[in-house]
Amino acid sequence: MRIALFVTCLADTMFPEAAKATVRLLERLGHEVVFPEGQTCCGQMHVNTGYQAQAMPLVRRHVRTFDPYDVIVAPSGSCVGSVRHQHALVARRGGDERLASRAESVAGRTYELSELLVDVLGVTDVGAYFPHRVTYHPTCHSLRMLRVGDRPLRLLREVRGLDLVQLPAAEQCCGFGGTFAVKNADTSTAMLADKMRHVLATGADVCAAGDVSCLMHIGGGLSRLRTGVRTVHLAEILAATEAGGGPERRDELVVRT
């Protein structure tokens, strides 16, 4: 199958490992991955911060870039959520009905990674090997905007060597919320503290999720406290094999105080 990768601006710029792992995984499963060069950002940050008009060109660009493809995947529940639930709305409020219906069409062909694997490609055992104790944070937008349900867990359960431990209060938000983490930094940090407490209680050495944004938040907290727990994107775990090795490691974590 020919699959267009919607990399998302955050993964592209800050967490390319997750995107590279998505490519490796899909190619290993025998699919062709293409990267439409015109893509930048889906505009979610603008919409969620209160700048819908500024998001219009970004929605237009996204739709134009991805319209030619039949199947589109992003390693992010949040960005797929934006494509599915915000793009047409923004276009319609901006008075562009034609764009809105094209956006709806693109949204119908856009999948979050676990949806693509389980629903479209029909696999749960992707042949991965990841010998670690892992707990999974479901992320709010995957859970409640996309309703991916237990798809990520079904994928993780098939990974050889992986010891999956249930995260207490998993469905609670980690406190990221885009600009919420900055505008309401104290509340965001309080939510993060509880999420970290639950992660640590599992005894896992890896906290996985399907969104690099939440992982940046949780990982930033775990790193600040020197907990020794790593955050890893679901794609990186699924891309890891015995022969090919595990996820790339960043050389170091930067402390900015």
Next chain:
Amino acid sequence: MVGEAVSGREEVLSRLRAAVAGGSAPVPVPRAYRREGPIDLDLLVQRLTDYRARVHRVPEADVADTIAGILPTSATVVVPPQLPPAWLPATVTARTDDGLDNARIAAADGVVTAAAVAVVETGTVVLDGSPDQGRRVLSLLPDLHICVVRAAQVVAGVPQALARLAPHRPLTWISGPSATSDIELNRVEGVHGPRTLHVILLP
């Protein structure tokens, strides 16, 4: 139109009319929820008990004995004007409500009423002010309420209950004794309404 003096009524209505701007077609309501269900008396008992009502299942002939067992000898009860007299045991003093003042009602040890409807699913009895149920105050001030329900008055769920009730009557839906969840969100029985509720369920 500025400057025209009108009532609050016209002001509010014209604001609202401007806000809905013409659109006033009724919106269709999907009613795919359950409107029928089994009348399971055992479940009713379970649901009543779950919210701390005490339930007695007896034949009608035994109502007086049952009440005698609930109330101490020479207790005083208030009763609505047309409560079946046979329900009252000789051991208690019954004051029929012929316009009793609130102090007299509050001073009674209990109140005995019939009911209009009972709802299985929610463990609810509904009083509608009929002459065998009386004024609302009657079942409110005494600390103990004995409510006699006939099986024929039992319905499965809330929709069936509403269908049986007359909207213009003063209605009191009672699900267990007075309670509050205001302290740490735990249900605690016994605030202002009757702190003890007995339901006598007739066949």
Next chain:
Amino acid sequence: MTRTFLGMPATAPQGVGQLRGEQSFPAAARQALADAQLRRNLGHATATIRAKSGAVIAEAPDWEELRAAGAAIKTDVLARLPELLEQLEARVTAAGGVVHWAADANEANRIVTDLVRATGSDRVIKVKSMATQEIGLNEALDAAGIIAVETDLAELIVQLGDDRPSHILVPAIHRNRAEIREIFLRAMPDVDPALTDEPAALAAAARRFLRQTFLTTPVAVSGANFAVAETGTLAVVESEGNGRMCLTLPETLITVMGVEKVVPTWRDLEVFLQLLPRASTGERMNPYTSMWTGVTPGDGPQAFHLVLLDNGRSAVLADEVGRQALHCIRCSACLNVCPVYERVGGHAYGSVYPGPIGAVLSPQLTGVADNASLPYASSLCGACYDACPVKINIPELLVHLRDQAPHPRAESAAMAAAAYTMDHPALYAAAQRATRLSRWAGRRGRGLPPPLSGWTAGRDLPEPPAETFREWWAKR
């Protein structure tokens, strides 16, 4: 009573009522987060109610169908609100009640004050009502020399503690039993000094304290959960029996109700009487629900007044996207599942309407400029939307209101620049390279400048990667 006719949708006036906070949400939240006792109380209470509510909702196999019906009925109500209110007015009047219309808080307060004065009483008993808190009725009555006695246990705790309510359903949710005991010992006249902190003992103390007041006060003020246009029937849903006392014992009953509480038909109650108790207190049915239609000779109050309140609702109604906030049946489920509410509590929202619904409804009622920080008081996690029994899409509303909120100038400029950059791939790639430059530019070990410093105050930021994804892809 006459006034100048304007007739256009209007927001709630300033200077009256409790819809506006004194400080911004982030500032108020910061203080609340430091209160360990508050956080413990809230965490315990919201976890308890979530579990209870979840269990009774699981018992209802048609929960989703009920939600769909509830949402549709409310949509219908809002689409033809004026005619439904006129119908309600006609039925209530025919049944012996008197209907009053209040354009805003000031008018409603004046109407109620005049009605109480006309009875000659200097005291009213009140059953918990969000609408009367919203308009600041107690303060208005107080200014007129009339004492308003709150009879709901939680309201009583708040009133005796000289405190503010922090939850729609359980206004004293921020207090635990030990604190409640202290408040009673301090402020409740003639309280038994041996009072324990057993919830049953605390409830019994309230029962004793209020009994005489119930029996001797000739006027009551209530809110209403529902009003049926078709029949003129009002409904109040409660637990303790204080509602029954207020609705039954006095000679005069004054009910203040937001205009959106009307439902078209008697049958519609079958939906809401199932949704409300399960979503709010987590019960199959609350202990008491009272329904009355006008005046019943020989039973209950012989004078009944219904005050229909706008106070900003017309402005909410005028916004076709925002309108759905008026579906709210005040169950408080959205508060109980909200991770932000659970940590900061109700006071931080500055309005009588806290939590997710407050974050949208308060700015809608006042105009967004007066509550500009509230639409941002959410991580958009969506738990509220899932919990709402009438399916109010609160995240969508929050985003909608953020779009109307006044934006800081620096932020606007940054957002415009970001949008421009992201719409030009070459600039975008350049910006990505600039991000990476920070690797070598000595930012290491330093915090980000405000407002981004909020991030680095509690979390590390990862080093930008040596190569972006698109650079890697181009080299493949």
